[in-house]
Amino acid sequence: MGDLVLPDGGARPGAAGRPARVVAVVPLRDGSSGKSRLAHVLDPASRSRLIAVLARHVVGTLLASDGVERVVVVTSDPRFTWRALRDVVVDESGDAAHAGSDGLPLLTADADRLRIVLQPADRPGLDAAVERGREIASEDAAARGPVRLLVAHADLPALTPADVAALLAEDAPVVVATDRRGEGTNLLALEPPASAPSTTTVLRDSGSERQDPRARPGGGPVVEGFRFRFGPDSRAAHVAEAERLGLRAVVVQRPGTAIDLDTVEDWGELPADARAAVGLHVPALRDRDA
Template identity: 30%
Template sequence: MKPWLVVPVRSIRGGKQRLAGMLSEHERIRLNTTLLEHVLAEATRFPGRGRTLVVTRCAEVAAVAHRAGVEWLIERNLTGMNGALDEARAHLGTNRGSRLMTVSCDLPLLCADDLIALATAAPLATGVALARDHTGCGTNALCLPLDVPFAFSFGKDSAARHRSAAARNGLPVVEVQRPGLAVDLDTPADLQALRFVVPWLWPHARAA
Protein backbone atom coordinates (compact mmCIF):
# COMPACT_ATOMS: atom_id res chain seq x y z
CA MET A 1 0.00 0.00 0.00
CA LYS A 2 1.27 3.47 -0.83
CA PRO A 3 2.17 5.70 2.12
CA TRP A 4 0.44 8.93 2.92
CA LEU A 5 2.48 12.03 2.13
CA VAL A 6 2.02 14.85 4.64
CA VAL A 7 3.25 18.34 3.73
CA PRO A 8 3.13 20.78 6.68
CA VAL A 9 3.18 24.46 5.66
CA ARG A 10 3.07 27.36 8.10
CA SER A 11 2.07 30.15 5.72
CA ILE A 12 2.64 31.66 2.30
CA ARG A 13 3.20 35.24 3.43
CA GLY A 14 5.32 34.44 6.47
CA GLY A 15 7.74 32.06 4.80
CA LYS A 16 11.31 32.74 3.65
CA GLN A 17 11.88 35.73 5.91
CA ARG A 18 15.65 35.34 5.44
CA LEU A 19 15.14 36.36 1.83
CA ALA A 20 13.44 39.61 2.78
CA GLY A 21 16.55 41.66 2.04
CA MET A 22 16.79 40.13 -1.43
CA LEU A 23 13.17 39.82 -2.53
CA SER A 24 10.15 42.07 -2.20
CA GLU A 25 7.17 40.81 -0.24
CA HIS A 26 5.36 40.07 -3.49
CA GLU A 27 8.35 38.11 -4.80
CA ARG A 28 8.62 36.10 -1.58
CA ILE A 29 4.91 35.25 -1.71
CA ARG A 30 5.23 34.16 -5.32
CA LEU A 31 8.32 32.10 -4.55
CA ASN A 32 6.66 30.35 -1.59
CA THR A 33 3.60 29.63 -3.72
CA THR A 34 5.66 28.28 -6.60
CA LEU A 35 7.75 26.03 -4.36
CA LEU A 36 4.63 24.53 -2.79
CA GLU A 37 2.99 24.09 -6.17
CA HIS A 38 6.08 22.24 -7.36
CA VAL A 39 6.12 19.84 -4.38
CA LEU A 40 2.41 19.11 -4.75
CA ALA A 41 2.74 18.58 -8.50
CA GLU A 42 5.32 15.87 -7.83
CA ALA A 43 3.14 14.45 -5.06
CA THR A 44 0.28 13.97 -7.52
CA ARG A 45 2.60 11.60 -9.44
CA PHE A 46 3.53 9.71 -6.25
CA PRO A 47 1.87 8.83 -3.94
CA GLY A 48 -1.02 10.54 -5.77
CA ARG A 49 -3.66 13.17 -5.02
CA GLY A 50 -5.70 10.74 -2.96
CA ARG A 51 -2.84 10.06 -0.57
CA THR A 52 -1.42 13.56 -0.12
CA LEU A 53 -2.36 15.75 2.85
CA VAL A 54 -1.37 19.38 3.44
CA VAL A 55 -1.48 20.58 7.05
CA THR A 56 -1.74 24.33 7.57
CA ARG A 57 -3.47 27.18 9.32
CA CYS A 58 -3.04 29.46 6.27
CA ALA A 59 -5.98 30.01 3.91
CA GLU A 60 -3.60 30.75 1.02
CA VAL A 61 -1.86 27.40 1.51
CA ALA A 62 -5.23 25.65 1.63
CA ALA A 63 -6.11 27.35 -1.67
CA VAL A 64 -2.93 25.98 -3.28
CA ALA A 65 -3.79 22.50 -1.99
CA HIS A 66 -7.30 22.85 -3.38
CA ARG A 67 -5.99 23.84 -6.82
CA ALA A 68 -3.67 20.83 -6.75
CA GLY A 69 -6.59 18.56 -5.92
CA VAL A 70 -5.16 17.27 -2.65
CA GLU A 71 -6.67 17.04 0.81
CA TRP A 72 -5.82 19.60 3.47
CA LEU A 73 -6.18 19.66 7.22
CA ILE A 74 -6.59 22.86 9.23
CA GLU A 75 -3.96 22.89 11.97
CA ARG A 76 -5.61 23.44 15.35
CA ASN A 77 -2.91 23.58 17.99
CA LEU A 78 -0.59 26.12 16.33
CA THR A 79 2.47 24.52 17.91
CA GLY A 80 4.68 24.38 14.83
CA MET A 81 5.73 21.72 12.35
CA ASN A 82 6.08 18.90 14.87
CA GLY A 83 2.63 19.52 16.30
CA ALA A 84 1.18 19.73 12.80
CA LEU A 85 2.62 16.30 11.99
CA ASP A 86 1.18 14.88 15.20
CA GLU A 87 -2.23 16.23 14.16
CA ALA A 88 -1.86 14.70 10.71
CA ARG A 89 -0.93 11.32 12.19
CA ALA A 90 -3.98 11.40 14.44
CA HIS A 91 -6.17 12.46 11.52
CA LEU A 92 -4.95 9.65 9.27
CA GLY A 93 -5.04 6.89 11.87
CA THR A 94 -3.71 3.42 11.21
CA ASN A 95 -6.70 2.41 9.06
CA ARG A 96 -5.87 4.77 6.18
CA GLY A 97 -2.43 3.46 5.36
CA SER A 98 0.45 1.82 7.11
CA ARG A 99 3.13 4.49 6.62
CA LEU A 100 3.46 8.25 6.83
CA MET A 101 5.88 10.16 4.64
CA THR A 102 6.65 13.85 5.07
CA VAL A 103 8.77 16.28 3.08
CA SER A 104 9.63 19.95 3.35
CA CYS A 105 7.63 22.34 1.18
CA ASP A 106 10.72 24.10 -0.23
CA LEU A 107 12.49 21.44 -2.30
CA PRO A 108 12.98 22.86 -5.81
CA LEU A 109 14.75 19.76 -7.17
CA LEU A 110 12.19 17.28 -5.82
CA CYS A 111 10.74 14.76 -8.26
CA ALA A 112 8.37 11.84 -7.89
CA ASP A 113 11.28 9.40 -8.12
CA ASP A 114 12.69 10.96 -4.93
CA LEU A 115 9.41 10.27 -3.15
CA ILE A 116 9.38 6.69 -4.42
CA ALA A 117 12.96 6.21 -3.21
CA LEU A 118 12.01 7.55 0.22
CA ALA A 119 8.93 5.32 0.42
CA THR A 120 10.79 2.15 -0.53
CA ALA A 121 14.11 2.66 1.25
CA ALA A 122 13.24 1.06 4.60
CA PRO A 123 11.42 -2.17 5.55
CA LEU A 124 7.70 -1.47 5.31
CA ALA A 125 6.63 -2.58 8.77
CA THR A 126 9.53 -1.50 10.93
CA GLY A 127 11.94 0.90 9.25
CA VAL A 128 12.42 4.65 9.11
CA ALA A 129 13.76 6.35 5.99
CA LEU A 130 15.43 9.70 6.63
CA ALA A 131 16.77 12.31 4.21
CA ARG A 132 19.05 14.99 5.61
CA ASP A 133 19.18 18.54 4.29
CA HIS A 134 22.22 19.78 2.36
CA THR A 135 23.98 20.77 5.60
CA GLY A 136 23.80 17.20 6.86
CA CYS A 137 22.28 18.31 10.17
CA GLY A 138 18.62 18.95 9.46
CA THR A 139 15.87 16.67 8.16
CA ASN A 140 14.05 17.34 4.91
CA ALA A 141 12.08 14.10 4.68
CA LEU A 142 10.97 11.09 6.71
CA CYS A 143 9.02 7.93 6.07
CA LEU A 144 7.91 5.81 9.03
CA PRO A 145 5.17 3.48 10.28
CA LEU A 146 1.99 5.29 11.29
CA ASP A 147 1.39 3.15 14.34
CA VAL A 148 4.54 3.90 16.37
CA PRO A 149 4.85 6.75 18.92
CA PHE A 150 7.69 8.39 17.00
CA ALA A 151 8.56 11.89 18.28
CA PHE A 152 8.86 14.37 15.42
CA SER A 153 11.74 16.74 16.17
CA PHE A 154 12.08 19.03 13.16
CA GLY A 155 14.27 22.07 13.73
CA LYS A 156 17.98 22.76 14.01
CA ASP A 157 20.10 19.58 14.10
CA SER A 158 17.00 17.41 13.82
CA ALA A 159 18.61 14.48 12.00
CA ALA A 160 20.36 13.24 15.14
CA ARG A 161 17.16 13.58 17.18
CA HIS A 162 15.18 11.64 14.60
CA ARG A 163 17.75 8.84 14.63
CA SER A 164 17.47 8.74 18.43
CA ALA A 165 13.67 8.65 18.26
CA ALA A 166 13.87 5.69 15.89
CA ALA A 167 16.32 3.89 18.18
CA ARG A 168 14.02 4.36 21.18
CA ASN A 169 11.28 2.58 19.24
CA GLY A 170 13.56 -0.17 17.95
CA LEU A 171 13.22 1.03 14.36
CA PRO A 172 16.15 0.68 11.95
CA VAL A 173 17.04 3.84 10.02
CA VAL A 174 17.96 3.97 6.35
CA GLU A 175 19.32 7.28 5.11
CA VAL A 176 18.28 8.37 1.62
CA GLN A 177 20.75 10.61 -0.18
CA ARG A 178 19.24 12.29 -3.22
CA PRO A 179 19.64 15.92 -4.37
CA GLY A 180 15.89 16.31 -4.72
CA LEU A 181 15.46 15.60 -1.01
CA ALA A 182 18.60 17.34 0.24
CA VAL A 183 18.52 20.69 -1.54
CA ASP A 184 16.16 23.14 0.13
CA LEU A 185 15.89 26.90 -0.23
CA ASP A 186 16.28 29.00 2.89
CA THR A 187 18.98 31.62 2.41
CA PRO A 188 20.11 34.14 -0.24
CA ALA A 189 23.09 31.85 -0.91
CA ASP A 190 20.71 28.97 -1.62
CA LEU A 191 18.76 31.08 -4.10
CA GLN A 192 21.92 32.27 -5.82
CA ALA A 193 23.27 28.71 -6.10
CA LEU A 194 20.05 27.42 -7.63
CA ARG A 195 19.22 30.21 -10.03
CA PHE A 196 20.99 28.57 -12.99
CA VAL A 197 19.96 25.03 -12.00
CA VAL A 198 16.22 25.61 -11.65
CA PRO A 199 15.06 27.94 -14.44
CA TRP A 200 11.76 28.83 -12.85
CA LEU A 201 13.56 30.23 -9.82
CA TRP A 202 15.41 32.89 -11.79
CA PRO A 203 12.57 35.50 -11.93
CA HIS A 204 12.55 35.39 -8.13
CA ALA A 205 16.29 36.01 -7.96
CA ARG A 206 16.47 38.92 -10.40
CA ALA A 207 17.46 41.32 -7.57
CA ALA A 208 20.53 39.24 -6.73
Protein backbone atom coordinates in the same frame (compact mmCIF):
# COMPACT_ATOMS: atom_id res chain seq x y z
CA MET B 1 23.53 6.48 14.17
CA GLY B 2 21.44 5.53 11.16
CA ASP B 3 22.89 3.97 8.04
CA LEU B 4 23.92 6.59 5.50
CA VAL B 5 22.83 6.05 1.90
CA LEU B 6 24.76 8.24 -0.51
CA PRO B 7 23.14 9.49 -3.72
CA ASP B 8 23.35 6.98 -6.53
CA GLY B 9 20.34 7.94 -8.63
CA GLY B 10 18.55 4.64 -8.15
CA ALA B 11 15.80 3.24 -5.96
CA ARG B 12 16.27 0.15 -3.83
CA PRO B 13 13.81 -2.70 -3.64
CA GLY B 14 11.43 -2.41 -0.73
CA ALA B 15 10.74 -5.04 1.88
CA ALA B 16 7.94 -7.49 1.30
CA GLY B 17 4.89 -7.05 3.46
CA ARG B 18 5.26 -3.30 4.06
CA PRO B 19 2.06 -1.21 3.81
CA ALA B 20 1.25 -0.41 0.20
CA ARG B 21 -0.66 2.75 1.10
CA VAL B 22 1.40 5.92 1.48
CA VAL B 23 -0.02 9.18 2.78
CA ALA B 24 2.15 12.28 2.47
CA VAL B 25 1.92 15.12 4.98
CA VAL B 26 3.10 18.61 4.04
CA PRO B 27 3.18 21.29 6.77
CA LEU B 28 2.69 24.80 5.38
CA ARG B 29 2.43 27.58 7.93
CA ASP B 30 1.17 30.57 5.90
CA GLY B 31 2.15 32.89 3.08
CA SER B 32 3.62 35.75 5.08
CA SER B 33 5.86 34.61 7.93
CA GLY B 34 8.24 32.29 6.11
CA LYS B 35 11.48 32.78 4.17
CA SER B 36 12.63 35.54 6.50
CA ARG B 37 16.27 34.82 5.66
CA LEU B 38 15.54 36.04 2.13
CA ALA B 39 14.03 39.32 3.32
CA HIS B 40 17.14 41.27 2.27
CA VAL B 41 16.59 40.26 -1.38
CA LEU B 42 12.82 39.70 -1.57
CA ASP B 43 9.95 41.98 -0.56
CA PRO B 44 6.95 40.48 1.30
CA ALA B 45 4.94 39.92 -1.89
CA SER B 46 7.85 38.11 -3.55
CA ARG B 47 8.39 35.92 -0.49
CA SER B 48 4.70 35.00 -0.52
CA ARG B 49 4.92 34.05 -4.21
CA LEU B 50 8.01 32.00 -3.46
CA ILE B 51 6.27 30.08 -0.68
CA ALA B 52 3.33 29.40 -3.00
CA VAL B 53 5.37 28.19 -5.98
CA LEU B 54 7.52 25.92 -3.82
CA ALA B 55 4.50 24.39 -2.11
CA ARG B 56 2.78 23.86 -5.45
CA HIS B 57 5.86 22.06 -6.78
CA VAL B 58 6.19 19.78 -3.75
CA VAL B 59 2.50 18.88 -3.61
CA GLY B 60 2.37 18.34 -7.37
CA THR B 61 5.43 16.10 -7.23
CA LEU B 62 3.95 14.01 -4.43
CA LEU B 63 0.68 13.59 -6.30
CA ALA B 64 2.63 12.51 -9.39
CA SER B 65 4.61 9.92 -7.44
CA ASP B 66 3.69 6.26 -7.74
CA GLY B 67 2.38 4.81 -4.51
CA VAL B 68 1.34 8.08 -2.86
CA GLU B 69 -2.35 7.62 -2.18
CA ARG B 70 -3.09 11.13 -0.98
CA VAL B 71 -1.50 14.32 0.30
CA VAL B 72 -2.54 16.11 3.49
CA VAL B 73 -1.46 19.75 3.79
CA VAL B 74 -1.66 21.10 7.34
CA THR B 75 -1.72 24.88 7.49
CA SER B 76 -2.63 27.81 9.71
CA ASP B 77 -3.77 29.74 6.62
CA PRO B 78 -6.13 27.60 4.47
CA ARG B 79 -7.10 30.55 2.26
CA PHE B 80 -3.51 31.18 1.19
CA THR B 81 -2.89 27.45 0.81
CA TRP B 82 -5.93 27.00 -1.41
CA ARG B 83 -4.79 29.86 -3.65
CA ALA B 84 -1.26 28.42 -3.79
CA LEU B 85 -2.46 24.92 -4.71
CA ARG B 86 -5.43 25.87 -6.89
CA ASP B 87 -3.63 24.92 -10.10
CA VAL B 88 -3.10 21.41 -8.75
CA VAL B 89 -6.80 20.71 -8.24
CA VAL B 90 -8.67 22.98 -10.68
CA ASP B 91 -8.81 22.49 -14.45
CA GLU B 92 -7.52 25.80 -15.84
CA SER B 93 -7.98 24.90 -19.52
CA GLY B 94 -10.23 27.90 -20.08
CA ASP B 95 -12.39 25.90 -22.46
CA ALA B 96 -16.11 26.27 -21.73
CA ALA B 97 -16.46 22.55 -22.39
CA HIS B 98 -14.43 21.94 -19.24
CA ALA B 99 -16.82 23.88 -17.02
CA GLY B 100 -19.45 22.15 -14.94
CA SER B 101 -23.17 22.66 -15.38
CA ASP B 102 -23.10 25.25 -12.59
CA GLY B 103 -20.46 27.28 -14.40
CA LEU B 104 -17.72 26.38 -11.95
CA PRO B 105 -14.46 24.90 -13.26
CA LEU B 106 -14.05 21.16 -13.09
CA LEU B 107 -11.59 19.62 -10.68
CA THR B 108 -8.58 17.68 -11.84
CA ALA B 109 -8.15 13.96 -11.28
CA ASP B 110 -5.91 14.76 -8.31
CA ALA B 111 -8.48 16.86 -6.48
CA ASP B 112 -9.84 14.02 -4.36
CA ARG B 113 -6.31 13.02 -3.35
CA LEU B 114 -5.49 16.37 -1.78
CA ARG B 115 -6.79 17.51 1.59
CA ILE B 116 -6.10 20.89 3.17
CA VAL B 117 -6.42 20.81 6.96
CA LEU B 118 -6.45 23.70 9.40
CA GLN B 119 -3.83 23.43 12.11
CA PRO B 120 -5.54 23.97 15.49
CA ALA B 121 -4.58 27.28 17.07
CA ASP B 122 -3.94 25.54 20.39
CA ARG B 123 -1.44 23.18 18.74
CA PRO B 124 1.13 25.52 17.16
CA GLY B 125 4.50 24.67 15.72
CA LEU B 126 5.98 22.40 13.06
CA ASP B 127 6.00 19.19 15.08
CA ALA B 128 2.35 19.70 16.04
CA ALA B 129 1.39 20.34 12.39
CA VAL B 130 3.02 17.08 11.32
CA GLU B 131 1.40 15.22 14.19
CA ARG B 132 -2.00 16.54 13.10
CA GLY B 133 -1.27 15.27 9.59
CA ARG B 134 -0.35 11.87 11.01
CA GLU B 135 -3.69 11.74 12.82
CA ILE B 136 -5.53 12.53 9.58
CA ALA B 137 -3.53 9.92 7.69
CA SER B 138 -4.48 7.18 10.12
CA GLU B 139 -8.19 8.03 10.41
CA ASP B 140 -9.25 5.13 8.18
CA ALA B 141 -6.42 2.77 9.06
CA ALA B 142 -8.71 0.53 11.07
CA ALA B 143 -10.93 -0.05 8.04
CA ARG B 144 -8.35 -0.05 5.24
CA GLY B 145 -5.19 -1.17 6.94
CA PRO B 146 -2.03 0.63 8.11
CA VAL B 147 -0.29 3.31 6.11
CA ARG B 148 3.24 4.47 5.57
CA LEU B 149 3.68 8.13 6.41
CA LEU B 150 5.80 10.44 4.28
CA VAL B 151 6.47 13.90 5.70
CA ALA B 152 7.79 16.45 3.19
CA HIS B 153 8.73 20.07 3.73
CA ALA B 154 7.04 22.48 1.34
CA ASP B 155 10.19 24.16 0.03
CA LEU B 156 12.04 21.57 -2.04
CA PRO B 157 12.26 23.02 -5.58
CA ALA B 158 14.34 20.15 -7.03
CA LEU B 159 12.21 17.30 -5.66
CA THR B 160 11.20 14.71 -8.29
CA PRO B 161 9.00 11.60 -8.33
CA ALA B 162 12.21 9.57 -8.65
CA ASP B 163 13.40 11.02 -5.34
CA VAL B 164 10.12 10.06 -3.69
CA ALA B 165 10.31 6.54 -5.16
CA ALA B 166 13.88 6.08 -3.91
CA LEU B 167 12.95 7.19 -0.42
CA LEU B 168 9.95 4.87 -0.25
CA ALA B 169 12.01 1.94 -1.58
CA GLU B 170 14.41 2.01 1.36
CA ASP B 171 14.08 -1.07 3.55
CA ALA B 172 13.86 0.52 7.01
CA PRO B 173 11.05 1.52 9.38
CA VAL B 174 12.44 5.08 9.57
CA VAL B 175 14.01 6.85 6.58
CA VAL B 176 15.43 10.36 6.93
CA ALA B 177 16.21 12.42 3.83
CA THR B 178 18.67 14.97 5.11
CA ASP B 179 19.55 18.43 3.80
CA ARG B 180 22.74 19.27 1.94
CA ARG B 181 24.57 19.95 5.21
CA GLY B 182 23.57 16.58 6.60
CA GLU B 183 21.97 18.19 9.64
CA GLY B 184 18.26 18.69 8.99
CA THR B 185 15.33 16.53 7.87
CA ASN B 186 13.68 17.52 4.60
CA LEU B 187 11.61 14.33 4.24
CA LEU B 188 10.81 11.59 6.70
CA ALA B 189 9.25 8.20 5.91
CA LEU B 190 7.75 6.10 8.70
CA GLU B 191 6.35 2.58 8.63
CA PRO B 192 4.14 1.11 11.36
CA PRO B 193 4.44 1.28 14.29
CA ALA B 194 6.23 4.62 13.90
CA SER B 195 3.58 5.92 11.48
CA ALA B 196 0.80 5.50 14.06
CA PRO B 197 -0.24 8.64 15.96
CA SER B 198 1.41 9.28 19.28
CA THR B 199 -0.78 8.41 22.24
CA THR B 200 1.20 10.63 24.54
CA THR B 201 2.21 14.16 23.61
CA VAL B 202 5.49 15.07 25.27
CA LEU B 203 6.01 18.73 26.05
CA ARG B 204 9.76 19.00 25.73
CA ASP B 205 10.01 22.50 27.14
CA SER B 206 8.39 21.61 30.44
CA GLY B 207 9.30 17.94 30.66
CA SER B 208 5.69 17.11 31.46
CA GLU B 209 3.29 14.94 29.50
CA ARG B 210 -0.19 15.63 28.20
CA GLN B 211 -2.28 12.57 27.48
CA ASP B 212 -4.79 12.65 24.65
CA PRO B 213 -7.92 10.76 25.73
CA ARG B 214 -8.88 10.22 22.07
CA ALA B 215 -5.95 7.87 21.77
CA ARG B 216 -7.03 5.58 24.61
CA PRO B 217 -9.98 3.56 23.32
CA GLY B 218 -11.37 1.37 26.07
CA GLY B 219 -9.13 3.03 28.63
CA GLY B 220 -6.09 0.99 27.58
CA PRO B 221 -2.54 1.83 28.56
CA VAL B 222 -0.85 4.90 27.14
CA VAL B 223 2.02 3.97 24.81
CA GLU B 224 4.31 6.69 23.58
CA GLY B 225 5.00 6.64 19.85
CA PHE B 226 7.55 8.16 17.50
CA ARG B 227 8.03 11.82 18.38
CA PHE B 228 8.74 14.32 15.64
CA ARG B 229 11.90 16.36 16.25
CA PHE B 230 11.96 18.91 13.44
CA GLY B 231 14.25 21.87 13.99
CA PRO B 232 18.03 22.24 14.47
CA ASP B 233 19.95 18.97 14.12
CA SER B 234 16.72 17.10 13.36
CA ARG B 235 18.52 14.41 11.38
CA ALA B 236 20.36 13.22 14.50
CA ALA B 237 17.26 13.73 16.65
CA HIS B 238 15.07 11.58 14.37
CA VAL B 239 17.69 8.85 14.21
CA ALA B 240 17.94 8.91 18.01
CA GLU B 241 14.15 8.72 18.25
CA ALA B 242 14.17 5.61 16.07
CA GLU B 243 16.88 4.05 18.23
CA ARG B 244 14.87 4.85 21.36
CA LEU B 245 12.02 2.79 19.96
CA GLY B 246 14.29 -0.01 18.74
CA LEU B 247 13.69 0.80 15.07
CA ARG B 248 16.32 0.80 12.33
CA ALA B 249 16.86 4.17 10.66
CA VAL B 250 18.41 4.94 7.28
CA VAL B 251 19.68 8.37 6.27
CA VAL B 252 19.34 9.23 2.57
CA GLN B 253 21.05 12.08 0.77
CA ARG B 254 19.94 12.84 -2.79
CA PRO B 255 20.22 16.10 -4.76
CA GLY B 256 16.46 16.44 -5.13
CA THR B 257 15.75 15.94 -1.43
CA ALA B 258 18.79 17.74 -0.03
CA ILE B 259 18.25 21.29 -1.30
CA ASP B 260 15.58 23.43 0.27
CA LEU B 261 15.36 27.16 -0.40
CA ASP B 262 15.87 29.34 2.64
CA THR B 263 18.91 31.45 1.71
CA VAL B 264 20.65 33.01 -1.27
CA GLU B 265 23.29 30.30 -0.92
CA ASP B 266 20.57 27.67 -1.36
CA TRP B 267 19.48 29.42 -4.56
CA GLY B 268 22.98 29.10 -5.93
CA GLU B 269 23.00 25.35 -5.23
CA LEU B 270 19.81 24.67 -7.21
CA PRO B 271 19.99 23.02 -10.64
CA ALA B 272 19.40 25.40 -13.53
CA ASP B 273 16.00 23.95 -14.39
CA ALA B 274 14.74 24.43 -10.83
CA ARG B 275 16.01 28.03 -10.77
CA ALA B 276 14.27 28.68 -14.09
CA ALA B 277 10.95 27.28 -12.84
CA VAL B 278 11.02 29.31 -9.62
CA GLY B 279 12.35 32.41 -11.37
CA LEU B 280 9.27 32.59 -13.60
CA HIS B 281 7.25 33.51 -10.51
CA VAL B 282 9.93 35.27 -8.46
CA PRO B 283 11.82 37.60 -10.83
CA ALA B 284 13.96 39.04 -8.04
CA LEU B 285 15.64 35.66 -7.66
CA ARG B 286 15.87 35.07 -11.40
CA ASP B 287 17.59 38.42 -11.87
CA ARG B 288 20.40 37.27 -9.57
CA ASP B 289 21.48 34.88 -12.33
CA ALA B 290 21.73 37.66 -14.90
